Amino acid sequence: MSRFLPRALMAPAVVTLFAWMIVPLVMTIYFSLIHYNLNQPGEHGFVGLENFRYFITDPDFWPSVLQTLELLGWVIVITVVMGVGLALLINEPFPGQGIVRVLLISPFFVMPTVNALLWKHMMMNPIYGVLGRVWTFFGATPVDWMTDWPLLSVIIILAWQWLPFACLIFITSLQSLDREQMEAARMDGATKLHQFWYLTLPHLGRSIAVVVMIEMIFLMSVFAEIFTTTSGGPGNASTNLAFLIYKQALMSFDVGVASAGALFAVVLANIAAVFLIRMVGKNLD
Amino acid sequence: MKFKTAFAFGLGVIAAASAHAVDLVIATVNNGHMIEMQKHTKDFEKANPGVTLKWVTLEEGVLRQRVTTDIATKGGQFDVMTIGLYEAPIWSKKGWLTPITTDAAYDVDDLLPAIRSGLSLDGKLYAAPFYGESSMTMYRADLVKAKGLTMPPNPTWAQMADIVGKIHDPAKGVYGLCLRGKPGWGDNMAFLTTMVNTNGGQWFDMAWKPQIDSKPWHDAITMYVDLMKKYGPPGASANSFNENLALFNEGKCGVWIDATIAASFISDPKQSKVADKVAFTQAPVAVTPKGANWLWSWNLAIPASSKNPDAAQKFITWATSKDYINLIAKSDGWHAVPTGTRKSTYANPEFQKVAKFAAEEKKAIDSANPNDSTLPKSPYVGVQYAAIPEFQAIGIAVGQQMSAALSGKVTVDAALKTSQTAAEREMTKAGYYKK
Amino acid sequence: MKKKAPFPLVRTIASWFIALLLFFPLFWLGITAFKTEGQAIAGHLFFSPTLASFVEVQARSDYLHYAFNSLITSVVSTVLGLLIAAPAAYSMAFFRTKKTRDILMWMLSTKMMPAVGALVPIYVMAQTTGMLDSLPALIIVFTLSNLPIMVWMLYSAFKEVPNDILEAVRLDGATVWDEFRHAILPLTMGGIASTGLLCLVLAWNEAFWSLNLTSANAGTLAALIAQYSSPEGLFWAKLSAASLLAIAPIIVFGWFSQKQLVQGLTFGAVK
Numbered sequence: 004m005s006r007f008l009p010r011a012l013m014a015p016a017v018v019t020l021f022a023w024m025i026v027p028l029v030m031t032i033y034f035s036l037i038h039y040n041l042n043q044p045g046e047h048g049f050v051g052l053e054n055f056r057y058f059i060t061d062p063d064f065w066p067s068v069l070q071t072l073e074l075l076g077w078v079i080v081i082t083v084v085m086g087v088g089l090a091l092l093i094n095e096p097f098p099g100q101g102i103v104r105v106l107l108i109s110p111f112f113v114m115p116t117v118n119a120l121l122w123k124h125m126m127m128n129p130i131y132g133v134l135g136r137v138w139t140f141f142g143a144t145p146v147d148w149m150t151d152w153p154l155l156s157v158i159i160i161l162a163w164q165w166l167p168f169a170c171l172i173f174i175t176s177l178q179s180l181d182r183e184q185m186e187a188a189r190m191d192g193a194t195k196l197h198q199f200w201y202l203t204l205p206h207l208g209r210s211i212a213v214v215v216m217i218e219m220i221f222l223m224s225v226f227a228e229i230f231t232t233t234s235g236g237p238g239n240a241s242t243n244l245a246f247l248i249y250k251q252a253l254m255s256f257d258v259g260v261a262s263a264g265a266l267f268a269v270v271l272a273n274i275a276a277v278f279l280i281r282m283v284g285k286n287l288d
Numbered sequence: 289m290k291f292k293t294a295f296a297f298g299l300g301v302i303a304a305a306s307a308h309a310v311d312l313v314i315a316t317v318n319n320g321h322m323i324e325m326q327k328h329t330k331d332f333e334k335a336n337p338g339v340t341l342k343w344v345t346l347e348e349g350v351l352r353q354r355v356t357t358d359i360a361t362k363g364g365q366f367d368v369m370t371i372g373l374y375e376a377p378i379w380s381k382k383g384w385l386t387p388i389t390t391d392a393a394y395d396v397d398d399l400l401p402a403i404r405s406g407l408s409l410d411g412k413l414y415a416a417p418f419y420g421e422s423s424m425t426m427y428r429a430d431l432v433k434a435k436g437l438t439m440p441p442n443p444t445w446a447q448m449a450d451i452v453g454k455i456h457d458p459a460k461g462v463y464g465l466c467l468r469g470k471p472g473w474g475d476n477m478a479f480l481t482t483m484v485n486t487n488g489g490q491w492f493d494m495a496w497k498p499q500i501d502s503k504p505w506h507d508a509i510t511m512y513v514d515l516m517k518k519y520g521p522p523g524a525s526a527n528s529f530n531e532n533l534a535l536f537n538e539g540k541c542g543v544w545i546d547a548t549i550a551a552s553f554i555s556d557p558k559q560s561k562v563a564d565k566v567a568f569t570q571a572p573v574a575v576t577p578k579g580a581n582w583l584w585s586w587n588l589a590i591p592a593s594s595k596n597p598d599a600a601q602k603f604i605t606w607a608t609s610k611d612y613i614n615l616i617a618k619s620d621g622w623h624a625v626p627t628g629t630r631k632s633t634y635a636n637p638e639f640q641k642v643a644k645f646a647a648e649e650k651k652a653i654d655s656a657n658p659n660d661s662t663l664p665k666s667p668y669v670g671v672q673y674a675a676i677p678e679f680q681a682i683g684i685a686v687g688q689q690m691s692a693a694l695s696g697k698v699t700v701d702a703a704l705k706t707s708q709t710a711a712e713r714e715m716t717k718a719g720y721y722k723k
Numbered sequence: 724m725k726k727k728a729p730f731p732l733v734r735t736i737a738s739w740f741i742a743l744l745l746f747f748p749l750f751w752l753g754i755t756a757f758k759t760e761g762q763a764i765a766g767h768l769f770f771s772p773t774l775a776s777f778v779e780v781q782a783r784s785d786y787l788h789y790a791f792n793s794l795i796t797s798v799v800s801t802v803l804g805l806l807i808a809a810p811a812a813y814s815m816a817f818f819r820t821k822k823t824r825d826i827l828m829w830m831l832s833t834k835m836m837p838a839v840g841a842l843v844p845i846y847v848m849a850q851t852t853g854m855l856d857s858l859p860a861l862i863i864v865f866t867l868s869n870l871p872i873m874v875w876m877l878y879s880a881f882k883e884v885p886n887d888i889l890e891a892v893r894l895d896g897a898t899v900w901d902e903f904r905h906a907i908l909p910l911t912m913g914g915i916a917s918t919g920l921l922c923l924v925l926a927w928n929e930a931f932w933s934l935n936l937t938s939a940n941a942g943t944l945a946a947l948i949a950q951y952s953s954p955e956g957l958f959w960a961k962l963s964a965a966s967l968l969a970i971a972p973i974i975v976f977g978w979f980s981q982k983q984l985v986q987g988l989t990f991g992a993v994k
Contacts, residue, residue: 016811016874020830023867030844031836040718041360041843042378042677057717062709089741097735105978106746112974113749114928114948117966121752124959129523131534131766133751149526150695166745168921175913179883213879216831217872224837227930230349231952234684236471237525238692238703245837253353255681255714256360258843265840272835276828313939318950323783342939345784345950350934357842357935363850365938530953534764559761 035262042256054263063239063247068271070154071243074161075222075275079215081162086169086214087207091199094177104174111167119231122160123149153233153241160228165221169214176210177203215279223272244268310599315344316370317351317586321419321626324616325607331615332606339599348474359384359591367594368603371415372474373585373658376407377675380414386590386597387412394605398630403585406658406669415587416608419549420628422652423482423581423672424645426536426551427543429567431455431462439569445486448543448572449515455542456519464519466541467512470528471691473673473683478582479545480690481672482571483508485579490662491674496720498711500686501704504575509700513693525695537561545571547584548652551645552623568648570655579661581652582672585628628653678718685710756963763960776964784947786968793943794972795858796933797926800865801919804873807866809915812877813903817889827878830871838931849936856938864932869922876921880914881907920980927973944969 038050058064093103113121127148129135135145148156180203188198226245229235235242235250248268252261316322322345329341344366346354355369359379371379379385390396390413396404399417407415425443432439435454440447456464468476481491489504499505516524519542521535533553535541537560544550557563571581588607590600606612613633616625623642625633627649633639634650643649661671668674673683686707693703715721755763757772780786815823845864846855854860884907892906908915930945937946948969951962 015807016830016870017826019807019867020870023870026848027841027844028836030848031841034844040677041356042382057713061713062706092734092741093738095731095734097731097738099735099739103738103742106742108977109746109749109974112924112928112970112977113752114930114945114966114969116930116945116952117752117948117962117969120952120962121748121966123526125751125755125766126748128531130521130540131764133747133766136766145522147523147526147695150523163745163748171917175917178913209879209882213876216875220831220834220872223835224839226837226839233526234471234688236688236691237695237697238688238706240692240697245839248837249839250681250684252839252842253357254684256356256677257681257717260717261840261843265836268840269832269836273832276832276835280828311939315938326783344938344942344946346934346946347949347952349953350949354935357846361843361847361850363846363855365855530958537761538764 031262031265034258035260035266037259039258039262040256041258050259054259055267058247058251058260058264058267061247063242066239067242067244067247070241071223071245071271072275073154074158074225074243075219077158078161078165078222079218081158082165082169082218083211083214085162085166086173087211089166089170090173090177091203093174108167108171110163111165111171113164115164115225115227116231118164119160119228122156122163123232127156149233150237153237157229157232157241160232161222161225165218169218172210172214173207176207180206216276219272219275219279223275224268244271310339310596311342312339312367312596312599312603313342313344313365314368314370314588314603315346315351315355315366317348318345319419319586322370322586324620324624324626325418328615328619332603335606336599336602339602341603349472355591359593362593364591364593364595366591367596367600369589369591370418370586371589373403373406373583373587374474374670374673374675374679376415376587376589377409377669378677379589380409384592385414386592386594386600387414388416388590388604389601390416390605394609395632398610398632400629400631400653402583402653402656402658403629406583406585407587415589416604417585417587417629418608419626420583420585420653421548422583422628422649422656423479423546423571424548424551424648424652425543425545425569425571426554427451427567427569428455428462428539428541428562428565430562430565431542432567439567442570442577443572445483445511445572445574449511452515452519452543457542461540462542463521463535463540464542465515466521466527466532466535466544467516467524468528468532468546469516469520469525469691469694470531471684471687472528473680473687475528475687476690476694477683477687478584478672480508480512480687482580482582483512483574485662485671486572486574486576487511488575488663490664490666491679492667492715494665494667496667496715498682498708498715500711501708505704506700507574509690509693509704512690513700516694517696525691548628548645548649551649552627552643555644556623568645570648570652576663577655578663579656579671581656583653583656583658584672678714678720682711682714685714752963753967755960756967758960758963760958760960763963776960777968779961780951780965780968784950786947789942789944789947790968790972792858792861792941793927793945793969796861796865796943797923800862800869800926801923803862804866804869804922805877805915805919808870808873808877808918811874812881813907815874815878816881816884827875830874834868834871842935845932846935855936856941858941860936861933861941861943864936865926865929868929868932869925872925873918873922876918877911877915880911880918883914884910916980920977924973924977 035054036049036051037047039047089107093100126132126134129145129147138145185198185202188202224245226249229241229243229246233241235246245268248261248264251257251264326343332341333339351370355366355371358365396413400420403417403420407413407417427439432451432455437451437454439451452464468479470476484505487504487508489502489508490499493499521540529546532541532544532546533550536544536554539562551568554560554566555563573580588604590597594600610630610632613625622639627633634646640646656671658669658671668676673679689703689707692698693700756776758770759773759775762770815827849855849860888906933943933945934949947965951958951965
């Protein structure tokens with residue numbers, strides 16, 4: 004096959020993505036180097052790295068970086084582990100398997116804002132929420148989720164929303180598992196654990212990699228859920244980098260600092276990606 | 289000859305018709321009164337043929353971002369914007385708004401003076417108020433009476449603390465005091481600013497230096513955290529207007545100090561379990577009565593980048609006129625009319641009959657003065673906010689700290705210190721301190 | 724050949740329990756939609772249902788208009804995206820070069836910038852090209868937002884195709900198109916379908932750009948929801964009703980298509 008064909012096939016995707024990415028990226032870099040505040044139009048002087056300095060000297064900066072990674076890490080771990088577990092659980096046929104599958108993937112279809120409001124008011128509110136009532140039913144004081152465990156609350160909300168996605172991918176992948184290979188291994192005396200570790204898990208390798216990568220992309224920039232529930236608080240306990248940028252962009256209307264923040268986020272994302280690639284990378288080939 | 293005139297006439301008609309076919313895009317907030325207005329779209333369109341109203345309704349926070357982005361980039365997406373008493377002075381000074389032209393029938397002098405002055409620059413009105421409010425104390429008369437107490441007409445915080453402590457009864461599901469705690473410059477900070485004001489504090493001194501680490505702030509916030517810890521409901525640091533409304537309606541709050549509009553909800557037997565047991569009085573004062581209750585209005589304004597300013601003028605003057613108020617009164621009853629804008633509404637006996645809280649509400653609004661709401665002189669206008677662009681970011685940062693203090697995550701002192709640093713950072717960046 | 728496995732009781736109970744537990748919040752949202760505001764706060768499991776909230780939502784906003792916009796933008800952007808992404812994924816999966824991994828990573832990194840940071844540049848761009856408040860603008864944004872994911876997932880699906888099948892087909896002298904249609908497509912149908920479904924859902928639920936780039940005409944269901952989130956006054960029943968209306972189409976679609984997904988896979992299982 005000639006070299007031309009592959010390039011021609013890739014061209015539309017690469018070209019459109021390039022154009023789509025390059026223009027806002029260049030504009031963002033440009034804005035990050037000037038003074039551009041929507042409230043002070045007309046003053047667009049070059050300020051060098053001042054915006055970056057301002058963003059990084061925010062006392063909330065390092066906590067938000069840490070919390071971004073915490074959020075990311077925990078949601079990925081919960082969804083992958085539970086996702087694999089659930090996919091395995093419902094892999095073999097049993098009565099109502101189809102319905103169970105449908106129930107499991109439903110939360111993914113809910114809009115993030117609705118999801119956040121649902122959890123905040125109907126589930127986690129200590130007086131009205133369902134969880135509060137369950138706690139009271141068992142005689143315990145209801146947990147004030149948003150106040151006492153803000154980051155954990157956000158993690159729970161996000162994990163609930165992304166678990167169906169992970170399940171779906173793993174269910175799909177498990178369907179193409181080679182049954183005869185498993186049967187042969189079982190007859191050779193391999194235990195369930197052996198079967199899982201040496202046959203199932205490697206087979207799932209690529210789909211785990213896909214789930215991790217995709218979740219990482221979305222969770223890195225999650226902010227709607229935080230905005231709706233805790234507004235980054237109390238204090239800065241549930242602020243992540245995206246929320247910090249939002250504060251600059253849509254509270255201060257300081258496009259310059261927001262752009263600088265966005266570039267920081269890209270750097271952080273790339274660093275995280277490099278680490279994750281190291282861990283799951285071989286499965287991507 | 290006849291043909292030419294006919295032709296010209298025909299062209300004229302077509303030109304006139306197409307000149308009138310206008311889509312007026314209105315950005316508005318999803319509050320009860322605005323939703324009510326949308327239901328009366330046909331009334332406006334019938335009186336103004338050729339103009340179709342297109343509504344974009346959003347939640348307050350999102351609305352604010354959307355219209356600010358649009359007006360600052362001259363996007364031209366909206367012909368009419370709903371803005372608050374906070375944006376009006378800032379935007380009119382920047383020349384982003386077109387003045388509202390009114391005629392004699394509109395009776396611009398009928399507008400409540402406190403609000404009108406907040407919306408005017410150099411004598412010209414830049415936004416027409418649609419709805420106005422202040423804050424006041426709403427309480428359960430039955431609970432207060434049961435303990436043999438009386439609520440004074442202008443209570444002090446000391447008196448309030450005493451009453452709240454005595455009616456606090458969590459065993460019966462009644463929390464003595466419900467107050468806002470959710471972080472936000474229009475959420476918890478709206479209330480807390482009034483508490484700071486009445487304790488003799490301010491946001492910035494005349495040199496624009498933030499005063500958050502000052503004694504009045506310490507006194508106010510300490511009292512707030514103390515009272516809420518002892519007599520507030522659980523989860524208070526995430527509660528805003530809606531959550532407290534729900535609590536009060538369920539009978540779980542003894543005293544609630546919040547927006548005057550709440551009065552209409554909690555007196556409505558259709559949604560409130562305690563509708564017949566509520567009473568009202570002014571917001572509590574401490575060292576000074578200045579700024580003890582806030583002033584807010586939702587207003588309709590025309591961005592300079594609007595493509596249909598004439599139609600926009602017509603709509604705005606219609607929506608904020610006496611005729612409109614009468615229209616709502618006829619179709620929905622006097623209890624549903626938008627309040628807090630015109631003296632004539634309060635003077636109307638029909639309105640007074642159905643709105644038991646009207647007298648206290650008017651008293652509260654009249655006593656609020658955005659130009660003089662702090663004991664020491666301040667360089668900014670605004671009762672529960674400072675009408676400078678930097679305030680939003682400062683407000684939310686401080687709000688987050690106050691919420692953390694309420695939830696016990698940080699001490700009051702630490703919260704105030706962190707807030708002071710954050711405010712200083714913002715003000716320095718914005719260039720308020722020329723070297 | 725395989726002996727019939729005994730009825731898996733533990734597995735059945737465990738699966739049902741977990742599934743119901745995870746579905747419960749959605750169930751709660753569903754029933755709240757049929758309550759009045761007062762009932763919504765009281766939060767009982769048993770109540771007399773009413774359609775009052777739905778009526779209110781429908782009276783206030785033009786649901787069909789928003790739903791139509793959501794439908795058009797999601798479907799068109801997904802189809803467009805698949806058309807652009809498939810050739811790229813094909814090329815990367817079967818004609819690997821040294822640069823392939825880097826290009827993939829670069830594509831993903833384009834998505835890593837938080838949207839809120841790019842709001843003003845994109846808003847200004849849309850405004851200069853006169854595309855504010857238009858469906859094409861949303862379609863373009865959605866397509867390009869989801870493109871990296873589509874390329875990635877399709878690439879992953881294509882890589883699952885074993886080489887011997889490809890060799891066999893090629894030896895028979897098939898063209899690229901034949902190869903694609905007869906060998907690759909059946910085997911990767913599951914992967915393509917789940918990619919399409921994922922991106923459809925992502926576009927349907929997309930709220931940030933939908934809210935910021937539209938005003939009167941091109942609003943999607945995200946704009947409908949924005950009308951009901953956190954106004955002044957009680958709103959939980961209405962929000963639930965609006966949310967139910969907003970997610971109903973996509974949930975129904977998802978339920979049906981996941982059946983196809985699994986069906987498609989059992990045909991494509993590697994022998």
